[in-house]
Every structure is written in structure tokens, then in C-alpha cells.
Amino acid sequence: MKRTNLVLTARVVALGAALTLGVSQAQLMGTPAQLAAQPALKGFAAQGGLLVSGGTRVTADVAGGRVVGVLVEADSVDGLARGLGAGWNVAEKDLPKLTQNLSNPALLAAARTGYVDLTDDSGTDLIALKVTGTGSATRYLGYVAVKIWPDSAFPPVKAAVGTAGAPNVLRVFSDFQCPYCKQLWDSSMRDWRAAPASFRVVHYEFPLSFHRNAQGSAEASECAGAQGKFWAFADQLFANFATWTPLDPKDAPAKYAGYAKAAGLDTAAFKTCVGQRTFRADVDAQMKAGVGVNVQGTPTVFLNGMKLRNYSDTAEVAQVRAVTTATPGAAILIDARLKLFR
Incomplete structure (x- = not known):
């Protein structure tokens, strides 16, 4: 995993795009059914533990009954945007804008070496991206997850x-x-x-x-x-x-x-x-x-390493307790995924 000034560029371009598109809260920490119903995944079909459409596959990492991470494997930036957009709760009408931002050359250059970064300054979520291959063989790997500090x-x-x-x-x-x-x-x-x-x-x-x-x-x-x-x-x-x-x-x-x-x-x-x-x-x-x-x-x-948005929200506290104390817990699932980007 390599972190350079390009990572900051990628955050501003790709992640800032999600925020400017009106995303107030990620779909992360929702249920698998809620993820599957996201507008960004319209037309995706369930195949085992995957959601599939053409060359795009979306996998939900689930702990304690909640989605703690969304892995996207795609053969196009559009597919990558749909998977990440589902994790970010992006409206379908805003997907073209997200696709445009994810196509930024600086972002794609940074993703060639793979990187992991926080999605914004609040530090509650993270993103990982990696691009391999060239031409028609180009493949895009993306992952959005809750951030759990060790x-x-x-x-x-x-x-x-x-x-x-x-x-x-x-x-x-x-x-x-x-x-x-x-x-x-x-x-x-x-x-x-x-x-x-x-x-x-x-x-x-x-x-x-x-x-x-x-x-x-x-x-x-x-x-x-x-x-x-x-x-x-x-x-x-x-x-x-x-x-x-x-x-x-x-x-x-x-x-x-x-x-x-x-x-x-x-x-x-x-x-x-x-x-x-x-x-x-x-x-x-x-x-x-x-x-x-x-x-x-x-x-x-x-x-348990997760920043609470509202410490007095008993529902949020219960959800965080559930995902962090599950077997396997969210931290283990997320760490295993992040190895793909190093």
C-alpha cells in the first residue's frame, strides 16, 4: 500500500464527490437487504453471497447482521461507481457524476499502486482502490468500510x-x-x-x-x-x-x-x-x-475502535457493539479485505 500526495487528490476527487452529491450517511451499517435495495444496484442479481451485473460483482462484509464493508470488483469505472455508490447511498441520478469523478487520471494513477485512506476528515469510514491491467483487460477493485481504529x-x-x-x-x-x-x-x-x-x-x-x-x-x-x-x-x-x-x-x-x-x-x-x-x-x-x-x-x-456519531443514540451504540463483538468481528473482516490493496 502506497500513500502519496496522489492519495489526497484521490480523496478530494472521488470521496469529495460522494459528499457533494448529497450523501449524508453511508449505507454502511445497514442490513444486507438494505444494501441490495440501493438504487445504485438496480438490475443486480443475487448469486450466492454476491450481487452481480455484467462484469461487476459486489460483496457485502457482514458482522453482527450489519454491513461493515462493501467490496466491488468491476471491469469498468461505471461498475465501480455503482458498487461504491451503494456503499455511499448515492442516488441513481447522481451516479454519472460519481463515475466522472472516479475517472479522474490522478485517482486512477494512485490506484495503480493501491491505497487505503479515510473518506473524509471525520474519520468514520475508509476507502481502498486498486487498478490492474490495461486496455480491455483493465480491472477495478474498490472497497468502502467503516473505520475501526486499533x-x-x-x-x-x-x-x-x-x-x-x-x-x-x-x-x-x-x-x-x-x-x-x-x-x-x-x-x-x-x-x-x-x-x-x-x-x-x-x-x-x-x-x-x-x-x-x-x-x-x-x-x-x-x-x-x-x-x-x-x-x-x-x-x-x-x-x-x-x-x-x-x-x-x-x-x-x-x-x-x-x-x-x-x-x-x-x-x-x-x-x-x-x-x-x-x-x-x-x-x-x-x-x-x-x-x-x-x-x-x-x-x-x-x-471498540469505532467513532460514535451520537454517543447517546442507544440504537447506534447497540449496532456498534454488535459488529465489533461478533465472531468474526468487523475489524477482522475489514483487515482481511485491505490485504487485497497492499
Whole structure:
């Protein structure tokens, strides 16, 4: 697999096309029946586990009853567009435009070596393309799938709660001064923490630059974590959200010390830690890791490696749990397919 500046060109041309065609959400995570009924696959016939029309074959990768990937093997760009269009939920009237974009020379040149890239900056889906042969023997291989980030994409941190062997791992990128993060803390976070056998929750710092007390509170929470009191201290921060968030940054540490005392910390050690900014580099590293997995704002929640569009949507959470804990799971199916493009 080769990633060059052509990959970015391909993303802008091919994937941006899907977005400009009005695709608000991919068909991915729908059922196989819903995929087969996509307008882009009109005229395709079911043959075993395939959907076939002429020289185009479409295969759905299914985990937990949901489509997690769509593989397209085609002898024409039009066939490739129909298969990918089904994965993107493209309307039939928009297929010519998608075909035009997929015919871009820069895209086809990049696909000669094969590549895998994210479909857009949200980082929820991926695409892979490969072109082989020449002339009438040219063949097109395409794949769209949900993006599942491996554990290695997330650095180890002390702020984790729940059974280590819990079947569901929630990774939360949060900013203590973010009002939406407080909403999460007071709702879904409370429920997840109350079910430690089902959910392991891992917290990552992602202080936003326009929140003037975000960096300081993040570093303070890491100081609390060093004493094994991250969660108790974080509870205090959010419980007193309206008190400390409006303060001048130079006045906030005094409040943090009070919250540390209420959380049962050694306040002298805590004050030294905060004053020396002991965990500044750790906070920056977590922020960098978040950027690496396409975190764009807070809160951002990953469940078993999949970014949730809406953490409070119980149906979405149930679907993600189903596809990631199935046997074989979505990650295994997708990784196996991606080997075709390397």
C-alpha cells in the first residue's frame, strides 16, 4: 500500500464527490437487504453471497447482521461507481457524476499502486482502490468500510475505569471546560461507569485552545490521576463547572486545590504537581493522539475502535457493539479485505 500526495487528490476527487452529491450517511451499517435495495444496484442479481451485473460483482462484509464493508470488483469505472455508490447511498441520478469523478487520471494513477485512506476528515469510514491491467483487460477493485481504529492508535493512560476484560471499551476525548462534555459526564458517562463488567471507560485529554482553563484543568486532572484519584477529581470539576470555568486562569488553581481536597487527594503534593505543570507533556501527547484518530471536537467517543456519531443514540451504540463483538468481528473482516490493496 502506497500513500502519496496522489492519495489526497484521490480523496478530494472521488470521496469529495460522494459528499457533494448529497450523501449524508453511508449505507454502511445497514442490513444486507438494505444494501441490495440501493438504487445504485438496480438490475443486480443475487448469486450466492454476491450481487452481480455484467462484469461487476459486489460483496457485502457482514458482522453482527450489519454491513461493515462493501467490496466491488468491476471491469469498468461505471461498475465501480455503482458498487461504491451503494456503499455511499448515492442516488441513481447522481451516479454519472460519481463515475466522472472516479475517472479522474490522478485517482486512477494512485490506484495503480493501491491505497487505503479515510473518506473524509471525520474519520468514520475508509476507502481502498486498486487498478490492474490495461486496455480491455483493465480491472477495478474498490472497497468502502467503516473505520475501526486499533488499540495501538490510543496511548495508554491512567484514567481508566471498569473491568479490564470488559467486552466494550469506550475511549472518550474530553475537555473539562466543554459544556457538551459536562452533558456527557452527567448522562451516558454515569451509566457506563455504573456497568463496569460491560464497559471499560478510558479518558483522554483534549483541551480546546479557545477554552482558557481547559489546559490547566486537564493538567490538574492528570495530577489527580497520579494519586489514583482521577475520576473523583473529574467528578468535582464537572460538579462545580459553573464556578471555575469563568475564572481567570491564574485564579483557577486555587479552586482545583479545593476540589482535590474534596476528592481525597494529598493537596500539598497536588499543588506542587499543578504548579510545576508536571503533566503538561502527557496532556499534549493525548491531544496529539486525538488528532491522529481524527478527533475534531469534544466530546468524541470511540466504542471498540469505532467513532460514535451520537454517543447517546442507544440504537447506534447497540449496532456498534454488535459488529465489533461478533465472531468474526468487523475489524477482522475489514483487515482481511485491505490485504487485497497492499
